[in-house]
Amino acid sequence: MLTLRCPYCGVLADETELEPGGEAHVRRKASDCGDGEFEAYLFLRENPRGVHFERWRHVNGCGKWFHAARDTVTLEVFGTYPAQTEGPPGEIMETIGARRPGWRWREFS
Amino acid sequence: MRPDAEGASGTVTVETAGPHGMVTVRGDLTSSTLGEVVSEITGIAVPGRGEARFEDAYGILWMAPDELLVFCPYGEVAESVTKMEAGLEGLHVLVADVSDARSVFTVSGAGIRDVLAKLTPADVSPEEFGIGMVRRSRLAQIPAAFWLRDGATVTVICFRSVAGYALDLLSTAATPGSEVRYF
Ligand SMILES: [Zn+2]
Numbered sequence: 001m002l003t004l005r006c007p008y009c010g011v012l013a014d015e016t017e018l019e020p021g022g023e024a025h026v027r028r029k030a031s032d033c034g035d036g037e038f039e040a041y042l043f044l045r046e047n048p049r050g051v052h053f054e055r056w057r058h059v060n061g062c063g064k065w066f067h068a069a070r071d072t073v074t075l076e077v078f079g080t081y082p083a084q085t086e087g088p089p090g091e092i093m094e095t096i097g098a099r100r101p102g103w104r105w106r107e108f109s
Numbered sequence: 110m111r112p113d114a115e116g117a118s119g120t121v122t123v124e125t126a127g128p129h130g131m132v133t134v135r136g137d138l139t140s141s142t143l144g145e146v147v148s149e150i151t152g153i154a155v156p157g158r159g160e161a162r163f164e165d166a167y168g169i170l171w172m173a174p175d176e177l178l179v180f181c182p183y184g185e186v187a188e189s190v191t192k193m194e195a196g197l198e199g200l201h202v203l204v205a206d207v208s209d210a211r212s213v214f215t216v217s218g219a220g221i222r223d224v225l226a227k228l229t230p231a232d233v234s235p236e237e238f239g240i241g242m243v244r245r246s247r248l249a250q251i252p253a254a255f256w257l258r259d260g261a262t263v264t265v266i267c268f269r270s271v272a273g274y275a276l277d278l279l280s281t282a283a284t285p286g287s288e289v290r291y292f
Pocket of ligand 1: 006007008009010058061062063064
């Protein structure tokens, strides 16, 4: 069972109290970019075996969106952090670096 | 210590708690104006993260980083809303009377933690869920919030449209003979 600590409430929320929001840190492309880029923005997502970054909403709770960094194989949670960011915060990167040396996910490593 | 360590039976009573004045206030909870206005209605200071504060018929629940649920007697709710709207004028806030959109239940008895634990994935152990804390979660398939009034009384709120379902759930979980006695 996956449990994530909501960074807003501070409570440990069960997966069934959360709404999955797909991949985190997807950057919107302007409509004047190329077709390939726009397709990638709309449809192409990571599906890693290992370190992954996701959006979750604390739907049966405070209602806020937040981000989670976890391992899709072991379900180890590296941390959760507020959604008002364009990338994972330094402490999350450090935790992942210590637990999964050499990890890489999109432009982050 | 187990709540029923004194030899109580673990039987739990479920009651509908009748009408309550409930006002959702959304805005910057760190605003001193908001704090003063809300405290003037209730006589209670704005609660910190995850806290439930009550004095008799008045109370404030921390619902989210930008949301409070203010409790007052049902008959005073219109006046309270008017006062709050006047006091908060000019600020980016929302004040909404939700008294008729929520239902309140009182669940009491030694086995309340067991009854909650049958219905919610939230950790309701004394370490994680103590007196003075509010937890928003779900009861089976519906969103609900609950807080302990004392060691043997928990108040539950949910949307009024699913009040019948909530009452059935709580009553079934509290059926005599189904005591778990885990906590
Ligand atoms: Zn939350």
